[in-house]
Amino acid sequence: MSVSQNVLDYDLKKSIHPNRLVGLWRLMTGFRLNYLGANLSLGISALAKTSTYVLLRYFVDHHLVARDAAVPLWGIALGFIGLAAVEGSFSFMSGRLASLTAEGVARRLRNYVFDHIQHLSFTYHSKTETGELIQRSTSDVDALRRFFSEQGIGMGRILFLFVINFIAILQLNVKLAFISIAVIPFVLLVSLYFFRKISKLYENYQTQDAILSTTLQENLSGVRVVKAFARQDYEINKFERDNWEKFLRGKRLMQMHSLFWPISDTVCNIQIVTGFLIGALMTINGEITIGTYLAYAGLIIWIIFPMRNLGRLIVQTSTGMVSYNRVMTMIKEDREPLDQGDHAPADGLQGKVEFKGVGFAYEEGSQALENVTFTAQPGQVIALLGSTGSGKTTLVNLLPRFYEYTTGSILLDGVELNRYPRRYLRRHIGIVEQEPFLFSRSIRENITYGVGREVPQEEIEAAARAAAIHDVILSFEKGYGTLVGEKGVTLSGGQKQRVAIARTLLKNPRILILDDSTSSVDTETEAEIRDALQNLMKDRTTFIIAHRIQSIMDADLILVMDNGSIVQSGTHADLVASEGIYQQIFNIQTRIDDELEKEIASVG
Amino acid sequence: MSDEYFEEEEFKAQVNGKTLRRILGLTRPHLRWVVGFLIAIMVVSGLDSLFTYLSKLIIDEGILAGNKPVLYRLLATYGGLTLVQAAGVLSFVFLAGVLGERVRYDLRQKMFNHLQGLSLSYFSRTPVGWIMSRVTSDSERVAELVTWGLLDSTWAVMNIVTAMSFMLYINWRMALIVLAVLPILFWIAYEFRKRILGEFRNVRKFNSKITGAFNENITGVRVVKALGREDANLKDFSVLTGDMYRTSYRAAWLSALFLPTVQIIAAFALGSIVWYGGGQAQTGGMTVGGIQAFVSYVTFMMWPIQDLARVFAEMQHSIASAERIFSLIDSVPEVKDSAEAYDPGTMKGDVEFENVTFFYSDGDGKPVLEDFSLKVKRGETIALVGPTGGGKSTIVNLVCRFYEPKQGRIKIGGKDYTRYSLHAIQSRIGMVLQTPHLFSGSIRENIRYGKLTATDAEVENAAKMAGASDFIARFPKGYDENVGEGGNLLSVGQKQLISLARAVLADPEIFIMDEATSSVDTLTEALIQRGMDTMMEGRTSFVIAHRLSTIKRADRILVIEDGRVAETGTHYDLLRNRGKYYQLYTTQFRHQMEQALDLFNQEITQGI
Secondary structure, eight states: OOOOHHHHTOOGGGGOOSSHHHHHHHHTTTTHHHHHHHHHHHHHHHHHHHHHHHHHHHHIIIIIISOOOSSOHHHHHHHHHHHHHHHHHHHHHHHHHHHHHHHHHHHHHHHHHHHHHHHBOHHHHHHSOHHHHHHIIIIIHHHHHHIIIIIHHHHHHHHHHHHHHHHHHHHHOHHHHHHHTTTHHHHHHHHHHHHHHHHHHHHHHHHHHHHHHHHHHHHHHTHHHHHHTTOHHHHHHHHHHHHHHHHHHHHHHHHHHHHHHHHHHHHHHHHHHHHHHHHHHHHHTTSSOHHHHHHHHHHHHHHHHHHHHHHHHHHHHHHHHHHHHHHHHHHHSOBOOSSOOSOOOTTOOOOOEEEEEEEEEEETTEEEEEEEEEEEOTTOEEEEEEOTTSSHHHHHHHTTTSSOOOEEEEEETTEEGGGSOHHHHHHHEEEEOSSOOOOSSBHHHHHTTTTOSOOOHHHHHHHHHHTTOHHHHHHSTTGGGOBBSTTSBOOOHHHHHHHHHHHHHHHOOSEEEEEEOOTTSOHHHHHHHHHHHHHHHTTSEEEEEESSSGGGTTOSEEEEEETTEEEEEEOHHHHHHSOSHHHHHHHHHHHHHHHHHHHHHHHO | OOHHHHHHSOOOOOOOHHHHHHHHHTTGGGHHHHHHHHHHHHHHHHHHHHHHHHHHHIIIIIITTTOHHHHHHHHHHHHHHHHHHHHHHHHHHHHHHHHHHHHHHHHHHHHHHHHHHSOHHHHHHSOHHHHHHIIIIIHHHHHHIIIIIHHHHHHHHHHHHHHHHHHHHHOHHHHHHHHHHHHHHHHHHHHHHHHHHHHHHHHHHHHHHHHHHHHHHHHTHHHHHHTTOHHHHHHHHHHHHHHHHHHHHHHHHHHHHHHHHHHHHHHHHHHHHHHHHHHHHHTTSSOHHHHHHHHHHHHHHHHHHHHHHHHHHHHHHHHHHHHHHHHHHHOOOSSOOOTTOBOOSOOOSOEEEEEEEEOOTTTTSOOSEEEEEEEEOTTOEEEEEOOTTSSHHHHHHHHTTSSOOSEEEEEETTEEGGGBOHHHHHTTEEEEOSSOOOOSSBHHHHHHTTOTTOOHHHHHHHHHHHTOHHHHHHSTTGGGOBOOGGGTTSOHHHHHHHHHHHHHHHOOSEEEEEOOOSOOOHHHHHHHHHHHHHHHTTSEEEEEOOSHHHHHHSSEEEEEETTEEEEEEOHHHHHHHTSHHHHHHHHHHHHHHHHHTOTTOOOOOOOO
């Protein structure tokens, strides 16, 4: 039951192999004994089943017909019970071991994929869709799990049943044995043919199911529009159309099923009736005993009918293989090495940042930053001003090494930035986004999210107070235990931002990156956030991505950016005095106040 | 929240006769199909028992008697009957399968149709996910019960009865041994099934948690990285997968134990038969074929038993599903037409609120509006301003008659509007929501939603009037451009313009607009303004306003606070008062000018 840490920590990258069967075998590392055990148990169980028929033969021939049995009647009765017990316990063992394997493999795969995803680079994440990643980590992993628990074992079962029972019939009579497998290729062909079609039809059915769900969901979430335009009848018609299409596709699927079962039944039955006929004639002619006939009549069913499932298993396995590929292409991606780097001063950072001719390109040829040079002394506030796409965000993303600068050099406390391990840098850099992402955990957990230690309640509250969110939190029914998001309380943009500020205060970083846009926040909270930010910026080297001049007039250095380069830099006083973009913006903002005065004056 | 969450919501029902009858009633319109598959399955099931009996005859009267003609005859009968059985299989799979799809279809349609008539209050207190799982998974489960559930149990009962009859006929003493084991077998099978079902529900629960964790870690990956939470998150996640592992293992373990247990118990019956029957045979009371038949019947007996147990175990959940479906179908709309409701042909006229008090039934019972009175003249434009939660949306909802006043009344054209039909009112109201809702499909289809019979020229004209035609023309496919699920391929501003065009096309008599707070670029903003002007021209309009230009243009401004009108008047009157409006206006002015004059043409930046 318990799985050793070794097995859990196995690096699944090693299980990548161009041959998918080899890959699947490697995925089982650490569980192979279980899996072999599962198959072995299956074999023993099949053997016991076959022996039951051999025992039946002995019973009939020596007790009922000849009455020359060496084994007493009660012994035979016990034999039947004993064989059933053996068959049952080993089939149980097999199920148990197979599920240990499948669930173990799935668990390891889930953990690995989860960890892998959070270690993939920003570059990977920005070009991959969320839905796609989720599908790979959930349904594709599940398809692999099913491969180990159902298809792999299922095929093993069919093969064992076939081999063991065939050998048993061979023992009974060679002629009978070969006659009884004549039909197997047909059974296999029929089931393969139908299951290809069935799985295709099933896919169609599922596609329509998704369409119908979307229609329903859009109707429900747009209920006000539907009502406001009184479009109920139209909606009913639309849903009816999709709904009917789903019915039709379901009907086609069922039609295929309703053909498969009787047709494959008939093919199997032809074999069985022929077998009965030949067996019976041989018995009458004295070639075999009546007991042999009975054993044969029982065994033949266990050879033929399971074959019907083989087609289904083969078709399902091919979907499992597709999933293997999909999961592995993801696992193939390189992780971002968090601990690579040789410089991690134990006493923390001073916070001096120097950019010297820094350049960066997301892709070959499109330069996102070019020749950026400036110096930030410890504790200074650096403001970045510029339009969307001017490179402000890219610039700050270089600091925690979310991306690696391609040219020039960034010195942090005099040391090249890429000598610091990423983990170290991120521990000492705090980021407050404009619309911060909160996790669907309690507010308390969200505040302590980045700290990595137990935090006493007083400390949490102190941070929340400094972030001007404490009172808001207390106004919720469950206070700090309130769940964020669904099923819980919805926080406004400003409230989220203040939770993120509290989170960053607790983390206590040397360097701070702020996205200071308050456009989505109403005016009342704007002042509160401003105070909270002031608390946060104290004594830290701060980079502000700014959108308005008011918030950065006190900055030690303002960088005006355009098209990936710094076009102007200096303090507010410098920049206002010299001609350029900054001056223009400033003038506009002062004009606003004049206009307002005029407007109010005009009404008297 | 995933569907599973709502599905797993514990809701076990006792098997209750009334619900069961109502469930079976679902098949009434398709009674012939039910009768058809029941007959087919009974034939199939009876033949299964008969085949075993035929095998006995083949042994006793064919082989042992050495009688070849009899053997041929028996085998020919056997072969012929397998064809009959194949026909039976074909019929029942087809009939039950297609009927199942049909019942699913019926149930979904019935629920959907009913939902269209329910009031807004129902939707505001019922999560979308809850309704979705009623329509999807619950209907699935109920349809399963009335088709395959009914079929399997009929097959099982028929099989047990016929097999028992043959056994009684062959040797009644031995048959009684088998009969004694049956209840034990059934009880064990049922207990197993119940537990297995419970375990698999737990597995599903954990599974949806795992999906949730993946979802969150992927969407929040930037924060995870920035805060260095990788190790802690993996630890939390490992706990989850560990739980999943143990639960799945338990479920698989129980399932693996189930059949062997039943088999071993059946083996005891088999042992007794061999022992007792062997003795009988030696004294001539039992033939070889007879014993073989017993062995077959008993080994086979566990299948009907386990089927029956499964249906019984699942029935409880299916009935719970049915009860949830019925609760949806039985819910009564709170706002509905009175018996003598009529369509006066127009909604032009004054709109009056007379001492209206309103509170949301699912809220804390505190009135959102209290003793609220307002008279809006035909063609007048009213701007509603004030803090969130003050009651602006409620006023608009009442005008649309999404809700009705709890006290007081609302008159349109001088008459209490509850005397009109809902359709009469709502088909003459045009509405643009704060977060515009579009349906997947083309732009054209979305605009045409305002007037289904509109020609392409009318659609395009409406777009032009709403100021949407320019950006639409820039799409490669123009009006046939796909908007994506919920319109997510378009920007917020574009969605607003399209929903405005939709309202223009509807040519309503009353216009309602809830202005968006989020910023759109200056050009789009100007287009929206122009479109609104077109709409408000000559129509009674209510605007929940955030933009100064809209506010200033209104005939009357109402500052709504705490469910009442705090100030009212024109822009100039109110500014002069230096009251609440003055404060609102000056802060908003600053804010908006900063945005409008922003050299950077600022948009809300995407996260770091």
